[in-house]
Amino acid sequence: MEIIAKGAEATIYKTKLFNKEVCIKERNSKKYRHPVLDTKILKTRNKEEAFLLKKIKEIGLFSPYIYSVSNNKIIMEYIKNSKKHKDKLEEIGIEIAKLHNNNIIHGDLNLINILTNNNKVYFIDFGLGYVSLKIEDKATDLLVFKKTLLALKRTEKLWVGIKEGYLKGTNNKNIIKHIENIEKRGRYL
Ligand SMILES: Nc1ncnc2c1ncn2[C@@H]1O[C@H](COP(=O)(O)OP(=O)(O)O)[C@@H](O)[C@H]1O
Numbered sequence: 001m002e003i004i005a006k007g008a009e010a011t012i013y014k015t016k017l018f019n020k021e022v023c024i025k026e027r028n029s030k031k032y033r034h035p036v037l038d039t040k041i042l043k044t045r046n047k048e049e050a051f052l053l054k055k056i057k058e059i060g061l062f063s064p065y066i067y068s069v070s071n072n073k074i075i076m077e078y079i080k081n082s083k084k085h086k087d088k089l090e091e092i093g094i095e096i097a098k099l100h101n102n103n104i105i106h107g108d109l110n111l112i113n114i115l116t117n118n119n120k121v122y123f124i125d126f127g128l129g130y131v132s133l134k135i136e137d138k139a140t141d142l143l144v145f146k147k148t149l150l151a152l153k154r155t156e157k158l159w160v161g162i163k164e165g166y167l168k169g170t171n172n173k174n175i176i177k178h179i180e181n182i183e184k185r186g187r188y189l
């Protein structure tokens with residue numbers, strides 16, 4: 001099995017099962033946690049992530065197909081990433097708006113948690129995802145993304161593309177306005 005990514009939370013492997021390329025996301029144990037608690041946390045996060053990956057398919061968005069879920073592993077479809085994100089900013093913005101229209105908060109939006117392939121935009125990594133109706137949570141989700149984009153390019157260009165797409169797709173334009181409120185609050189803290 002080939003390791004394609006290794007983070008603090010998980011190791012991602014690529015392999016073949018029944019002649020299909022698959023991805024295995026295996027959550028890592030934390031030595032500093034009590035083993036019983038550790039097993040419980042991994043299981044809960046794994047289940048929640050799998051739930052959201054499946055859920056977003058039900059609302060017509062794209063995520064890898066899930067083959068199986070165990071206590072600490074998700075076996076899913078391998079998505080070949082075209083890495084053409086810069087040409088797809090508006091589409092990505094529209095897709096994030098659809099997530100939020102359905103009250104799903106990604107929790108860790110950044111370009112490496114979004115894969116593009118065959119003109120489709122796939123969301124992955126819902127380890128910090130949750131369901132919420134709150135404008136505050138949706139705006140914070142976008143602000144996290146905005147900050148990663150500014151850190152990447154030091155210009156507003158990428159963010160402006162995402163924002164334009166979001167405004168086209170959203171059922172509540174106040175969410176974008178609310179980002180500024182959060183930013184202002186942060187400045188005076
Ligand atoms: N289904 C998949 N298909 C292709 N690549 C994937 C898939 N899942 C994860 N990856 C790759 O592995 C990386 C890490 O996976 P991710 O779920 O984001 O784990 P982490 O929680 O460690 O960030 C992703 O940025 C992506 O490059």
Ligand SMILES: [Mg+2]
Nearest residue numbers: 112113124125
């Ligand atoms: Mg990730």
